[in-house]
Amino acid sequence: MTKKITIAIDGLSSTGKSTIAKKISKKLGYIYVDTGAMYRAVTLYAMNKHYITSDTFEVEKLILDLPKIDVSFRFNEELGFAEMFLNDVNVERRIRSLEVSKLVSPVAAISEVRKKLVKSQQEMGKNRAVVMDGRDIGTVVFPDAELKLFMTASDDKRATRRYKELLDRGDNVNFKEILHNVQERDRIDSEREDSPLVKADDAIEIDNSNMGLEEQFERILSLVEQRIND
Numbered sequence: 001m002t003k004k005i006t007i008a009i010d011g012l013s014s015t016g017k018s019t020i021a022k023k024i025s026k027k028l029g030y031i032y033v034d035t036g037a038m039y040r041a042v043t044l045y046a047m048n049k050h051y052i053t054s055d056t057f058e059v060e061k062l063i064l065d066l067p068k069i070d071v072s073f074r075f076n077e078e079l080g081f082a083e084m085f086l087n088d089v090n091v092e093r094r095i096r097s098l099e100v101s102k103l104v105s106p107v108a109a110i111s112e113v114r115k116k117l118v119k120s121q122q123e124m125g126k127n128r129a130v131v132m133d134g135r136d137i138g139t140v141v142f143p144d145a146e147l148k149l150f151m152t153a154s155d156d157k158r159a160t161r162r163y164k165e166l167l168d169r170g171d172n173v174n175f176k177e178i179l180h181n182v183q184e185r186d187r188i189d190s191e192r193e194d195s196p197l198v199k200a201d202d203a204i205e206i207d208n209s210n211m212g213l214e215e216q217f218e219r220i221l222s223l224v225e226q227r228i229n230d
């Protein structure tokens, strides 16, 4: 039987981690877990309850509510991927908005939030055969992952990709605002105390500023094959 491995994909925001992770997981028949979606769903909960706005954050209230917050993935056969549900409501579209992107980093810096989500991520990946993307997968969630990747790209390339994505779905967005959000999120995510965004010592860095999806796919697939045959 072919060996099943754990693939951890971390990196800067908007580096196309989820696009490549989905493609790899499909090819291998592995589970794909978008951990950013989980932090986004908790952020949306805090926004709905008015615990967080652009200038206030009632952290204690969110922490008290954590046992009531259920974030789960449900596979959508038609779309071919899993969508995010927050307390049984499909929030897949809403969590991808710029409003959520603007507030997610302070929420993701709360240790209690991380503790809850990391536990669930470890549960989802306990049997291996998983591709998980995020910021702390190779460092905290699965430090023993057989393959760790760290994705980077220039700020401009990343903001351009995010800008196009949001325009395509019909959102009214401004490029400068998106560039600022991408940079600001990376700053907060890298400077936080708990599980900061940092490249694991044994992660392979891939700068995809000038790389197409196919090229990334081939490169990663050959790394996967090496690890499986190790």
Ligand code: DC
Binding pocket: 013, 014, 035, 036, 037, 039, 040, 104, 105, 108, 109, 133, 134, 135, 136, 137, 185, 186, 189
């Ligand atoms: O991958 P994303 O852009 O959807 O993630 C949204 C935010 O969630 C990101 O700015 C930081 C946080 N995050 C995190 O702290 N740890 C993870 N494993 C995944 C995301």
